[in-house]
Amino acid sequence: MYSTLSKKKATAIRQFALKKYRLAQAAFVLEGKKGIQALLASDYAIKYIVGTSTFFEENQDIPASIRKETELFEVKKELLSRLGSFVHNHEVLAVAAIPRPTAPCLSPSGMTLALDSIQDPGNLGTIIRIADWYGIATILCSQTTVDLYNPKVLQASMGSFVKVNLHYVDLPHYLQGLNLPILGATLDGKPLHDFLFPNYGVLVIGNESHGIQPAVKETLTAAISIPRYGHANSLNAATATAILCDNWKRICAG
Amino acid sequence: MYSTLSKKKATAIRQFALKKYRLAQAAFVLEGKKGIQALLASDYAIKYIVGTSTFFEENQDIPASIRKETELFEVKKELLSRLGSFVHNHEVLAVAAIPRPTAPCLSPSGMTLALDSIQDPGNLGTIIRIADWYGIATILCSQTTVDLYNPKVLQASMGSFVKVNLHYVDLPHYLQGLNLPILGATLDGKPLHDFLFPNYGVLVIGNESHGIQPAVKETLTAAISIPRYGHANSLNAATATAILCDNWKRICAG
Known part of the structure; x- marks a missing residue:
């Protein structure tokens, strides 16, 4: 046997x-x-x-x-x-x-994540797990984002990689072609606690060191930031993703 | 020279x-x-x-x-x-x-974190960075929590370990002696989006696999949970900490 x-x-x-x-x-x-x-x-x-x-x-x-x-x-x-x-x-x-790549199909309602050059495998895996927790079916990844099938990504996703569809795309061009609200997480955006989240759209998370690249920044319809009450210079990319998803879903659970 | x-x-x-x-x-x-x-x-x-x-x-x-x-x-x-x-x-x-240990001094107002046997060095470092972002001055750690001076903890804290005071204590006894609200993050607590956070108190985060130990659970004045909209079984401990801190500070920034 x-x-x-x-x-x-x-x-x-x-x-x-x-x-x-x-x-x-x-x-x-x-x-x-x-x-x-x-x-x-x-x-x-x-x-x-x-x-x-x-x-x-x-x-x-x-x-x-x-x-x-x-x-x-x-x-x-x-x-x-x-x-x-x-x-x-x-x-x-x-x-x-590895499944054959398909064209990403964004839900007309709800929320999609876009990752602009996430480099750390642990971060990508954790973000996939967060997406699965918040019921986000699709993640768009820039071609410079770490590979989904890297063993450390799969490990950190705790099995959630089977539930979330990742698509590696030419991110600036892809986003340019969308007619949807595109929100970007930045350090100087509008504070998210007062932000009126749309019912659907894309949330862009930037690279761990360099944030969102200029060509992607041009496609944003709004920049939002996580209010800081202390001193740290920044938050880890997966941490920031979780806080943003929680705030978005609190308002638009649909 | x-x-x-x-x-x-x-x-x-x-x-x-x-x-x-x-x-x-x-x-x-x-x-x-x-x-x-x-x-x-x-x-x-x-x-x-x-x-x-x-x-x-x-x-x-x-x-x-x-x-x-x-x-x-x-x-x-x-x-x-x-x-x-x-x-x-x-x-x-x-x-x-390594500085000489001092007795933890909890601020009478504001929020303190308590970690019940966090084992992963990356998680502890990330939690310290989150505490620094949210202006949380003190973290209580059970004696079974990973050592602050583990190189991976320091690395993941991104320098924030100099801003946040960690105290390794006999956690169940220490919490028993406090006359403060003690909230615990569990998978079956009250949904935090509707929870009326107190102005001050302790937030307990449990072990990555086993959650909060029974002796610490007995000291909780409330159990809260992060609303789930999808399928993942759980969130990473540092991810959960970030979402909880954000929700608490949104209500009580004091």
Whole structure:
């Protein structure tokens, strides 16, 4: 029922840490039990599941439809933790196909996030989790934003990456073409506690060090900022995203 | 003017990555230019500054009072990046004394944070930055919370650790002794958008996986939660802290 993992396949799995290998194979590695459970419940096509005997004992309910399409490998946990990026993964990893990109379809009502060159994988993963919490279905990413399938992004998203659609686009041009309110988070915008949020639109979050690039700034219909009561120079990009989403949804839960 | 860094001292600096060495020496290492600039502007007693020639050229205005107390070492950037925890630190690090603990002094007005076993260094550092942004002067930490002087905590705080007072206390007993509103962030508390925040009190944030421990839960005067509009099971601890602080300060900026 379980195959043996060849050395060749083990070496291949390690390579998925590299973006160019992921692109060439159109596949990625996901590590950890919680993420895999989210993956199993999603539409992602899973190529292999590599798990310990404990994992397979505890997850005997992997549906037949998935078992038919997916190779299952049983390995010792020492080998498992050498295959991925995280030394603490002692249970399971999976290799799944990267879905074909589709054209982003923005909901005519509701809120969309746009990320202008978010560089830190932990920030992108956390932002995906925040989007999933606030029911935001789509995130537009500039092509300079870190890759969704980077292991640290997937890890920080805590499984939420299966629920939120990310689209990598030419962000300034894409936003220019939209006929929607486009709000940008800046340090000198209108204080958000008094801001009248629209019922729908795009919220742009800028790069961790440089903020929103000029070409994207030109597309904004409003700049908003988070009121500061103390001294810190700035907030982390994911932190700021959370505060903005909470304030927007408080007013327009629709 | 600049001393040569002995091999013995270089070895000693590397050891500061370990908590028990920091405790034994009552000192810690801080890496990176922004943090060091915050440190120079603070009351911390700095023992050494180890920087590249570029750093010292750009920072000729280190006050005489600090130069008198502090040994300055000029090193090549290759050596520098081998001394600390971050390979990307190519400019400067400092060794400073850990201040003697004092009894926490809660402001009778305003808001205090309490952290019940926050384990992730990035989360603690980010929470310190959030506290600094929202003008929260004091954070109470359970003794099981990660050490403030862990290099990753300091890094994520972006220099804000010099502005916020952290006190490691026996949290359940300490809170039991307070005669203040004590709010806890839980997944099933009252929705915070309708919650009437008090003018002053303590906000408790629980552990990343297990939430608030039972002995601390008993001390709460109210449990509040962040409204969810989508599907994610939870939010990151630092993300949740930010949303709660923003909602509290929106109502009671005093």
